[in-house]
Amino acid sequence: MATMHDVANLAGVSLSTVSYALTGVRPVSEKTRARIQAAMDQLGYQRNAIARSLASRRTHILAMLFPAIERGLSGTALEFVTSAAETARERGYHLVLWPVNDQEGHETRELLQQGLADGALVMEVRLDDPRVALLHEVGTPFTLIGRTEDPDTLHYADIDFETTVRDALDHLTALGHRDIALLSHSRASLDAGYGPTVRVGAAFERYMTERGLSVVVRHCDESADAGRIATAGLAASHPRVTALMTMNDAATFGAMAELLERGKRIPDDMSVLSIVSSPRVGALSHPRLTTMSAPGTELGRLGVTSLIAQIEGTGATALHTLIPCRLDVQSTTGPARLPMNHTP
Amino acid sequence: MATMHDVANLAGVSLSTVSYALTGVRPVSEKTRARIQAAMDQLGYQRNAIARSLASRRTHILAMLFPAIERGLSGTALEFVTSAAETARERGYHLVLWPVNDQEGHETRELLQQGLADGALVMEVRLDDPRVALLHEVGTPFTLIGRTEDPDTLHYADIDFETTVRDALDHLTALGHRDIALLSHSRASLDAGYGPTVRVGAAFERYMTERGLSVVVRHCDESADAGRIATAGLAASHPRVTALMTMNDAATFGAMAELLERGKRIPDDMSVLSIVSSPRVGALSHPRLTTMSAPGTELGRLGVTSLIAQIEGTGATALHTLIPCRLDVQSTTGPARLPMNHTP
């Protein structure tokens, strides 16, 4: 590969002039700029990214920290990753994947201290995530995808779970539903302080209470079977429930299967609304699932934008961004059955 | 951050001795090695990745080339990416994502020539993929995830579609099915030379013909609706079909919905076997889908291993790897209905 040295020789200028023509931090006359451009074209010159990084102390590499999560990353995670990588590309950055989940953060610290990345995107954030302290200590700029318990001083992009739940309940109550149950992620995820589980649970409780409605919540693992079992339990303990708000794709499909098997019609006997999901998943079900789709693409874009803003010191971007899920009404939500229907 | 210089000073040795202690390419006495180690511990020293790359002319960075595909990457793509990133990590490499799909390869070439990556993993390979020539020209080692038409001289890891189709047909014919239809990806993907579509189609035709069975193939877009329409058409044109072999998750769910709506029982009236899928997707359906799962995790691991072997010149690894999908029998495949059942 041709180097800057070669370009300088061919163009008959000094090496530094070539550099300045490239970076633009110093004026270069139109004439010499043209000569340099011609030399670069002729040689097919490309700046060496590594040498550039070493000299400028900026790698233009962003690291994505994601704990290799046991339940596997969700479908929207792929959208998120793709979107983040694309945004980085457009802005002249590279996205590297760091699938580390060391409890003590040893490996994460080592990676950070090698100076490969200019900043980090933190995924699967828990309410008391220890990586925040680590990143502060190492001095690496970062943006959370998610939020800790008290994230006021941090940069983050997250789903607006409060608005999402409110919109979901608005949709259901407008259809006449008053007995609504929440089918959520596992209890383990709740105990671990997993943001979505905690925040959706809290918002559900708050909004239902505000409307004078009773709060019914079921946690279950990410599997269709777990969803079936939870639904069966719900049918026994709360027979008056007419709508299910779910946040657990696999369990949602299991729940619908169980309902159908019990002779329930969807949505006539039971409405199902799946939040933090996606129309693509919704399209797999029959009848087609009404969903509220996670803004994976937007979060990827915003997270990278926020991170680059920190790195480059352009403080124009908002520190905090919250985006609600978008409602996509399909065929699993409908008017609540009339009260006379469920008297014996 | 502490540099090697600092470590050398603190340990009272020369800079190069520290370097050799780290790389191990030159013997270092136990005594000085211990002193160096102590100094490194005290300073919390980490080698600077960029400086190392510049001096050694090896970045330990692998690039993953994936065209931002219109239909979106499949669910197993996420498994693949995660697995590749993890394998890279374990081996001391980093995986960067390059979501580029420029027809002429200009952007890809620029990226490659910047010298950021030691090698490339090529995804979404088409039969006549132009990136192969590009990579050869630039001189970047690469491994295909997929295969071109004539990949004998190339390194690749791919799904063994031939074996997959054979195993699928073995399963179905063992159940007595003889009228089997293939529901595949879109015709557009076939025309574009998309490997899975082409190879599965060819294998299906070959094996069915070998068994003296008629070849029925339907292509449809990646949507449940498209699957429904295709299934409806199939019911009209080929009413004797008793088994559907599908390779198109969304369409498969649509097909099953259509069948149920037409009063068909699964698997009593129609068996459904979804290949190049995953048990996780299969678990979403009711009844639970019999699948053949794509070896995403294995391909990610093998692809990275093969690439690193090329980069490091350890030719021990196989040039070519083909892994068939694994059959996971669930509830949508069963004995073919008896012939007497479909006489009027």
Added chain:
DNA sequence: TTGTATGCGTTATCAA
């Protein structure tokens, strides 16, 4: 077994 010195390909400082 260890030390010295050069180079990797840029950026950026200091002069002119």
Added chain:
DNA sequence: TTGATAACGCATACAA
């Protein structure tokens, strides 16, 4: 407007 030249932090050939 341009040219030397010193970092950047490490790997490695050459000496000792």
